[in-house]
Amino acid sequence: MNLSKFKVIYKKKIDIDDFPTDYSGGFKSKEAAEKRMHKNIEKTSILQDKLYAHDKYALLIIFQAMDAAGKDGAIKHVMSGLNPQGCQVFSFKQPSAEELDHDYLWRINKSLPERGRIGIFNRSHYEEVLVVKVHDYIKYAKLPEPLINKNIWDNRYRQIRDFERYLYENGVITVKFFLHVSKAEQKKRFLKRLEDPAKNWKFSASDLKERAHWSEYKAAYEECLMNTSTKFAPWYVIPADKKWFARLAISEIIAQTLARLKPFYPKLNEEQLKNLAVYKEKLLSEK
């Protein structure tokens, strides 16, 4: 499947509406897509095992989206075939008082995956150029006043680019998904959450508050994506009106990204191999 059309090109101006929200990728049925997704998950699981044994690279997967775009479900599916020992998920909410007493990457740094592991971020440092920009929360960031100037967002894009490049050059490979849901589909999903007792808990009053800022979020996402989709940490705009397609596309990109790293089981040197033979003999000669 060619997913390069969903990749954002660095510094190329985008209108997010030019990216599809409703897309099936040529799959005739949900079942066919799910079959393919399970194949990808199997591949990913084998690669994860090697990633863990190799213990050099880490993979960081970032999810950003408007509410009800399906982040949680996508994460659940991505995780489903993985060895939990080699996988961590972190969700980023409004920063705590302690977090606000540090630079904004402090809490991110603390949550980065260790070598050999896959780390998943449900929201991320990108909130710092999205919700913070849309609601002008920068005033709570405790920054020195001269640093809050007209360059603040461009500076943050640069800081994020540099940070992700630094990670890349240290073996932490980042891949970023924006789950692209239409405003109409979001409305449908909110209504479902309001009507279905099993889903009521998922709805929060702030969801409607954020929906009212749709066009500001759209603009913030466009700026953010084009300024931070680098070759070191690309953004993919994933059509998310059909959950099964979003999950398939994500599973495909993750499998491809891991495969490119070519992780391998550590090879033993001659002496270690000799030792194995000795250990084996010892075990076999046990009385």
Ligand code: ATP
């Ligand atoms: P759900 O889909 O279940 O609603 P969620 O990711 O929206 O999941 P919530 O607990 O509803 O989780 O919301 C977390 C909130 O925290 C979001 O509204 C997000 O914008 C906000 N948030 C995250 N990081 C920051 C930040 N750095 N500054 C301000 N708000 C933030």
Ligand code: MG
């Ligand atoms: Mg929410």
